[in-house]
Amino acid sequence: MSGYQVLSRRYRPQIFKEVIGQESIVTTLKNAIKFKRIANAYLFSGSRGTGKTTLARIFAKAINCPNLNDEFEPCNTCSSCKEIASGNSLDVLEIDGASHRGIDDVRDINETVGYTASRGGYKIYIIDEVHMLTKEAFNALLKTLEEPPEKVKFFFATTEPQKVLPTIISRCQRFNLKRIPLDKIVYKLKMMTSSLGIQAESEALSMVAKRAEGGLRDAESLLDQVISFHEGDITKQAVSEVLGIMNTECLYAFDKAGKEGSFDYAFELAHELFSGGKDALHFIDMLVHHFRNILLVKIASKDSFHIDIPQEEKEALLLSASFYSKEQCLDILDYLVQEQNEIKNRPSLRVAIETILLHIMRTHQRLPIEVLVRRLVELEVEMNKIDVSAKSENKIKDERENLKTLLEVETKESDKKIDAKIAEVIKEKAPLPSIEIKETVIDLFMEPEPKTPPLSYSEPDFLKANPSKPIKAKEDVVLNPPYFYDTLLQFAAVELKGKMQRIHNQN
Structure with a gap:
């Protein structure tokens, strides 16, 4: 039991090639190694679980690895790579900016930058959540950051770059990591389940990836939760029960019922939502994204049909889009966005959900x-x-x-x-x-x-x-x-x- 590793750590990328969704940043870092144009400091910013600290660690391994291959990937077999991967390296120091945020902590860094690396490579400071540093701590770091010793590099990671002082950002090469596309998250989850010998439905993995909202680590943690709950194959039903989310099929059935004027389906859907213990607020988010996708279908040509949903759902989405006009979708989206802000204050959440569903259904019978x-x-x-x-x-x-x-x-x-x-x-x-x-x-x-x-x-x-x-x-x-x-x-x-x-x- 003590030797178990969560999936997000077990399958953490160890080389540039394993990083998904950040191809342009990977190319830039490789070229910096290839042409020996390594800057004094790098700032990796982006939402959670997109690979900020992972990229910093791989880059640190690459510039200190003596056995780089032709693609400038670290070997992961030398002592330097192994120590960095395990967090025991004396040359690569990882600092938590949330717990070491004061001016005294920065003074300790300034006092140790003069010492050379133990193996003759680069001495690297990786500061995670750097935006948590105080203003005084940032100011104390400015001079060292601008003119560090030749073999000293700083790698910063943050989810809130707007809180980092502009004087710090101006001394860094900044990389904005984007959210991971849905299909790439699903691909990574399939690779993990295949490695574990677990059969998983594509629709079930898509549900997990959607709930992660572009964060690969979140998707891996959710998959870990599903595997712990359910023995055997991973199905849509299992994911729905564990994560408390509705199947996407109910949205397409809702569209059809609204077009046919079957208002009773609104109450059936609300009953299924609450009797199954589903997350009602997440269901509203599903509705927002659903009608956003429908609007994209209405305003875009079929040749530019680039919507972040699984391929098997696109035909059903096209059918649902035929039930609505562009004006309907715009009105529905305005209404749902307003309800997202107000629904938490409703005395009865169930009645609020039923009202929302009936309101959307009635748009089919209203005259524009x-x-x-x-x-x-x-x-x-x-x-x-x-x-x-x-x-x-x-x-x-x-x-x-x-x-x-x-x-x-x-x-x-x-x-x-x-x-x-x-x-x-x-x-x-x-x-x-x-x-x-x-x-x-x-x-x-x-x-x-x-x-x-x-x-x-x-x-x-x-x-x-x-x-x-x-x-x-x-x-x-x-x-x-x-x-x-x-x-x-x-x-x-x-x-x-x-x-x-x-x-x-x-x-």
């Missing part, structure tokens, strides 16, 4: 604003083609009442205004004019240049015009209030009321 504006414009054109003389006075009054109901206008001023319009039409036998509300809505939501192409949208089936009766279909769409947003109607009513009030005051 650009569709509303277009329909209003089309209605105005069609109504101007109708001969008023063929209409009875009662018909015009009925239309007036329909418009009034649609706009939810109850003020006397608006009644007088609409009556005046109708009286004018009857008197002059002229085409039916546009109502002020249409002008208000169009002014608010239409693009300023009429030649600007309209936004793309996906119309619900009930909005498709009937070819045989186009005018009636358009009248049905606009004059029937249930098809419109309640919020937009209220907003339009307020705008109309204000405009009528201004006209009244002027008169």
